[in-house]
Amino acid sequence: MQTAKVEEMEPKAEAAQVSAEFPAERKEAIPKELSLVESMGTNGIIPDIQNVVATASLGVQLDLKTVAMKARNAEYNPKRFAAVIMRIREPKTTALIFASGKIVVTGAKHEDLSRTATKKYSKIIQKCGYTDAKLNEFSVQNIVASCDVQFPVRLEALHTEHSGFCTYEPEIFPGLVYRMMSPRIVLLIFVSGKVVLTGAKVRDDTYRAFQKIYHVLSQFRKG
Known part of the structure; x- marks a missing residue:
């Protein structure tokens, strides 16, 4: 008999859940960022968050074969990688779930959405039979x-x-790699003016690093 798959929540329902969990944060985020950048003297340019990488612990040991069999949108090939790869549509993210109960979540565009996604993965694991699984030690590792x-x-x-x-x-590599010491951010800078910032654990460090590098780059403007 085929094992029943754990269903995801419907995208609309999940979107409503996200809004319900973080209404104030999501509404205030953009104006706050705009106000911050306007005061930094960066010509109104705001770095866009492209990916938030977070980790957490579910507090239980997992049989990854069981998880892969029972959960939807999950794949497990232990010969290639020692974790279940699981994806959800809303928030659109990917999780690496390890037998130790550790979980790495990537793909969210906001810290709040990363936490929401991690909670959802935790609930999926609970529905796979691990009722004691609980979200612990959530931490943003890289923005x-x-x-x-x-x-x-x-x-x-x-x-x-x-x-x-x-x-x-x-x-x-066509870009220049700039390792800023304070805040500790690595920047990839391209001749076109495109900049990628990585390594922050809080978004304020991203903004502070951009403020610093913007004024540096202004001194090396072509033409």
Whole structure:
């Protein structure tokens, strides 16, 4: 007899749940960010959050074969990777679920949505028979953001002047890698003016890093 699959919640219902759980945060997030960036002198440019990577513990040991059999949108190939890969549609995320009960969630565009997704994965595991599974130790490990400073950058000159902080090997990778010490953020900077910021655990560090790098890049503007 075929094992019944644990169903996901309907996307509309889940969207309503997200709004219900975080109404104030979601409504206030954009105006707060706009106000912050306007005060930073970055010409109104706001880094867009592209991915939030978070970890948590479910507090139980898991039989990954059982989880993969009972849960929808789950795949498990222990010869390739020692975790169940599970996906949900709302919030659109991917989870790596380990036998230890550790879980890594990627793909959310906001910290609140990452937490909501992690709660949902926890509920799916509970429905697979692990009723003692509970969400513990949720922590954001990495926030990836991107933006465009809207002017081309002289990467060679930037590398020369800031050689202690950056690496630039265009024959290997077209972007300059800038390692900021405070806040501890790694930035990928491209000649087009595109910038990727990674390594933050709180979004304020992303904004502070962008404020600093924007004023640096302004000094190396092409043309």
